[in-house]
Amino acid sequence: MPGLSRTIGLETCDSYLIFESETALGGGVRAFLYFLGLAYCFLGLSAITARFFRSMESVVSHTREVVDVDPCTGGKVIRHEKVWNFTIADISLLAFGTSFPQISLATIDAIRNIGSLYAGGLGPGTLVGSAAFDLFPIHAVCVVVPKAGELKKIADIGVWLVELFWSFWAYIWLYIILEVWTPNVITLWEALLTVLQYGLLLTHAYAQDKQWPYFSLPIPRSERPEDWVPAEPVACKLDSGLCDEYSEILHVGEDENRDVVDIFSIHSETRNGVGSVYQQVSGIDESPESSNKEYQEKMVSQDHPFFTLWRQQFVDAVKLESTESRKLSNIYLRLARIFWQLLLAPWRLLFAFVPPYNIAHGWVAFIGSLIFISAIAYIVTQLTDLISCVTGINPYVIAFTALAAGTSWPDLVASKIAAERQLTADSAIANITCSNSVNIYVGIGVPWLIDTAYNYIVYNEPLRIENAAGLSFSLLVFFATSVGCIAVLVIRRLTLGAELGGPKLWAWITFVFFMLLWITFVVLSSLKVSGII
Numbered sequence: 001m002p003g004l005s006r007t008i009g010l011e012t013c014d015s016y017l018i019f020e021s022e023t024a025l026g027g028g029v030r031a032f033l034y035f036l037g038l039a040y041c042f043l044g045l046s047a048i049t050a051r052f053f054r055s056m057e058s059v060v061s062h063t064r065e066v067v068d069v070d071p072c073t074g075g076k077v078i079r080h081e082k083v084w085n086f087t088i089a090d091i092s093l094l095a096f097g098t099s100f101p102q103i104s105l106a107t108i109d110a111i112r113n114i115g116s117l118y119a120g121g122l123g124p125g126t127l128v129g130s131a132a133f134d135l136f137p138i139h140a141v142c143v144v145v146p147k148a149g150e151l152k153k154i155a156d157i158g159v160w161l162v163e164l165f166w167s168f169w170a171y172i173w174l175y176i177i178l179e180v181w182t183p184n185v186i187t188l189w190e191a192l193l194t195v196l197q198y199g200l201l202l203t204h205a206y207a208q209d210k211q212w213p214y215f216s217l218p219i220p221r222s223e224r225p226e227d228w229v230p231a232e233p234v235a236c237k238l239d240s241g242l243c244d245e246y247s248e249i250l251h252v253g254e255d256e257n258r259d260v261v262d263i264f265s266i267h268s269e270t271r272n273g274v275g276s277v278y279q280q281v282s283g284i285d286e287s288p289e290s291s292n293k294e295y296q297e298k299m300v301s302q303d304h305p306f307f308t309l310w311r312q313q314f315v316d317a318v319k320l321e322s323t324e325s326r327k328l329s330n331i332y333l334r335l336a337r338i339f340w341q342l343l344l345a346p347w348r349l350l351f352a353f354v355p356p357y358n359i360a361h362g363w364v365a366f367i368g369s370l371i372f373i374s375a376i377a378y379i380v381t382q383l384t385d386l387i388s389c390v391t392g393i394n395p396y397v398i399a400f401t402a403l404a405a406g407t408s409w410p411d412l413v414a415s416k417i418a419a420e421r422q423l424t425a426d427s428a429i430a431n432i433t434c435s436n437s438v439n440i441y442v443g444i445g446v447p448w449l450i451d452t453a454y455n456y457i458v459y460n461e462p463l464r465i466e467n468a469a470g471l472s473f474s475l476l477v478f479f480a481t482s483v484g485c486i487a488v489l490v491i492r493r494l495t496l497g498a499e500l501g502g503p504k505l506w507a508w509i510t511f512v513f514f515m516l517l518w519i520t521f522v523v524l525s526s527l528k529v530s531g532i533i
Contacts, residue, residue, distance in 0.1 A: 013389040066079050099438045102404075110451050111450065130408045130411075131439050152425040166204065168479070171440065185463060396529035470528050477521050481518075
């Protein structure tokens with residue numbers, strides 16, 4: 001952005017976002033407008049996340065045809081096996097995708113500071129704050145989401161323990177390289193080792209899922225249900241090929257939740273335990289060939305050519321009322337729905353340029369969604385600088401609070417949907433622990449690798465960390481509070497038999513406790529980076 005220079009702590013701020021005339025406005029007015037812009041960017045992240053989820057569903061539900069020979073008859077048996085292992089899909093596509101706003105923000109912050117011997121603090125602060133938001137508020141929401149008395153527990157304890165170990169180790173590792181090995185600086189090897197540990201996480205989790213000897217915990221998975229997700233009516237019909245992309249952002253009306261396509265329906269097991277197939281959604285032809293996801297996509301593509309589907313996206317983007325909205329008897333709810341759609345209209349029109357998720361197994365829409373997320377993250381970094389410049393608030397404080405909560409919204413949506421729709425708590429909780437690991441190994445590791453590599457080649461100097469003491473203190477607070485969070489989940493498993501749900505009273509008590517842990521982290525971290533404690 002032109003004219004962007006930080007003058008934190010001064011009464012006037014000469015930086016501006018679009019027009020130089022912005023500097024003529026009062027500080028209070030500018031702060032209000034920039035905060036409003038930040039909130040609208042978070043709304044855009046919510047909107048593009050809906051499209052990203054649908055594209056990811058298409059990517060992960062890709063199957064391949066496998067031909068087996070019947071040992072009794074000698075005849076050929078054709079089955080369809082999913083390409084993606086569900087554990088790897090959770091850790092890579094789901095966790096990486098929902099964490100991509102934070103990763104983009106941290107990478108952009110690193111690129112802006114390239115050539116400087118100091119790393120930017122906006123990225124690490126946002127990622128550590130996001131980890132706290134994931135662990136506490138999102139767990140809190142997932143606990144109260146199931147219906148009263150309904151219990152949802154982790155079925156695959158082994159995989160969860162592996163993911164939990166690597167999540168905790170990520171923050172221990174970060175503290176070691178910040179305070180023990182090379183205090184206040186990051187070397188090229190430390191940054192490289194940070195990124196490589198993400199590969200170790202993937203390998204270890206896959207080994208646990210496949211029960212590799214010597215590499216996995218001897219914990220059976222007998223409790224895993226045969227059908228991972230119950231079949232539910234989905235209003236996304238094949239005769240249209242499109243759905244309301246934004247229904248999960250704001251639910252208005254009792255039946256609106258039916259429009260949400262379940263992105264976790266990829267988690268199903270075959271009855272014979274040999275391979276994997278995809279759960280049949282009611283309302284779709286249940287012939288053997290139509291149960292194949294690729295076959296369904298092919299039929300959609302034949303009935304609706306590529307450009308027809310794309311054109312329909314633009315038509316839907318300018319609609320202010322859906323069929324469900326017109327059926328609402330409450331005029332105030334209907335007006336609220338229209339107002340919400342009006343706010344979303346610019347984002348919907350912009351994101352309509354992302355190709356339909358039915359094309360190329362969703363990969364084109366998947367990549368296109370990530371590009372838009374990166375663009376919004378860039379605007380967020382500029383607005384954060386301006387807010388810090390105008391108000392004098394430490395950027396770390398903004399990162400821990402507003403940025404962490406806003407960019408973690410995709411994680412909240414993903415885990416909430418999983419807690420509502422899945423029979424178990426596996427993906428809802430796995431998304432939280434995996435996202436926290438991705439935040440460190442990729443979200444912090446990659447930006448630091450970029451800066452350390454540049455400094456090593458050009459200056460032969462390590463990367464210095466601005467306010468390393470504040471970041472290390474936040475890690476200690478996060479570690480202490482996270483132990484309390486995990487302890488409560490263990491207690492719930494031992495007493496109630498499940499991590500999520502249960503009697504509403506105890507669910508809400510858990511909710512309040514988790515939120516208090518988050519407030520404790522935010523307050524203590526903010527006071528430390530501000531120099532008050």
